[in-house]
Amino acid sequence: MRYLAARALHSLFLLIGVSILCFLFASLAPGDFYSELSMTPQVSSGTISALRKNAGEDRPFVARYGSWVASVARGDFGYSLAFGAPAGPIVRERIGATLLLTVTATLLAWLIAVPWGVWSAASRGKWVDGTSRVILASFLSFPNLLLAIVLLAIAAQTGAFPIGGLASRDAASLTASARLRDTVWHLALPVAVLVAGMLPVIARHVRSAVAEALDSPFVLNARAQGIPRRRLLFRHALPAALNPLITLFGLSLGTLLSASLLVEVVVGWPGLGPLFLDAIMARDFAIVLAVVMLSTVFLIAGNLVADLLLYRFDPRIRVRS
């Protein structure tokens, strides 16, 4: 329990550190939301400095950080100048779409990758393993960006999948089951791209972890006792190989908000990715900060969950602490 408390405290400090660093960077940044305005000849420099003052940007760093923390506590995450509204609700609105995409993709990737990796490890040295390694390496070498563009072009050519968006325009009028089918239909393309990106990483880790476990004496013993192959692989070798996989799973959870950024931008998925990119282009730092902080919270939480799971499933760690 002490171990967990220490980990949680450590995460909290990490979060505070990241927030101060981000805020510092944001305030040191040359140019802000109003610098684009100053290009317009009709807007005088007096107007702009009045606007800046109105937004409270002329206060010292500590005061601005303090009011930002207060606004985070309220759930506002600062005031987005481009939207003219608190950043928190705008970002929250987009999280659902991103999570729908990444949770589906992460689940699918793990469901495929674990048996794939185990099977590949079990047939080490045979042509099956060799082929699977080449396939995984090819997947890994095909840039996600390119795959997204190619699939999008194919979809546009054949009309088999919708392009962009989360739902059809008439989705509101559909029945529940039809709406579900509509969503799945829209999900298929971006999920396929994401799975193609995640699958090889996971499968390669599973393969090497299980391969290592298969080399240990207890597996030889189990085999000598006549335990069936499938049971040996999934009940004996896989649990023993779990340690690095749990860490990887934590990372999977942690990147739920960030893994799909590029893909979202390419396929026009209404999630955090396009919002973040637009905010960067508009120098709308409240949104940028909110998105960075939220995805950081996810990453840290993912690591924490991995630690918890390790504590639960790996007796060696429990004994040590």
Add this chain to the structure above:
Amino acid sequence: MKAAVIVLAALHAAILLAFVLAPYPYADQHRDYPYAPPSHVHFSGARPFVYGLAATAGGYTEERSRTYPVRFLVHGRLFGVDQPGVLFLFGTDGLGRDTFSRVLYGGQLSLLTGLLASAVALALGLLFGASAGYFGGWADRVLMRGGELTMAVPWLYLLLGVRAFLPLHIGTGETFLLLIAIIGGIGWFRPARLVRGIALSGRERPFVQAARGFGASHFYLLRRHVVPLTWGVLITQATVLIPQFVLAEVSLSFLGLGIGEPVPSWGNMLAEGRQYYAILEHPWLLAPGFALIPFLFGYLWIADGLSAKYRST
């Protein structure tokens, strides 16, 4: 693995020699030939030649009446055709620029960004990691805690976030240096942690202890005994980091936050693919994306080979 090294070296050499291999300079605009498809190279006997290209309402047709032989070592280039003939091996973009030439030139920026950023990351990683592990104490704690901050933020968000806080509109040279600094400055922590582990255990190795007993200075011990222990990790990390950093440059330039026109990089060339209908009409615009694949595959293969090698020893 040997094959992968040879292929990669050849690909890098091709990119490096873009100014000889590319038939046209990267900014050359053939205004009469926007979105021209890849040229068909014909052979009469062993001599390659192309037909003249004529724009029609629906696209381009070959003019069988005019032929231009592909000549080698002309105009200071490896191959090309005489004016007014044109040779577009991968077609042209909307401004009539030769995609093949631009893929070669674009590779220079993309690969150089990856290579230099990895050099920065590895140098920082070696410096901080080795001194943190060797000296220990508060320096170790500060460096490792500081590095954890960069690991706490998702990689692409960190990259974009740092980029967001820097000026948007700056010259190509400055952007290039900025990209290297950002990517390398963000990526140093992973190699640093690995180097630190080695330095930590290396400090206790008998031969290091012996050298210390003979009165060797800290600097001598680090340079002569600790740093050489880390070569294996550094080389393996380089093969992992370079493709990752090349992809980082491609992603940033693709999103319009990296190297901008008219200088080509694989990222800003691919940005034309953000309009999928442009890709449908002119699939050859994806050439820079496909050019990435052999590089990524080669580096992956070498990284696998290296990590297997260093694990077994």
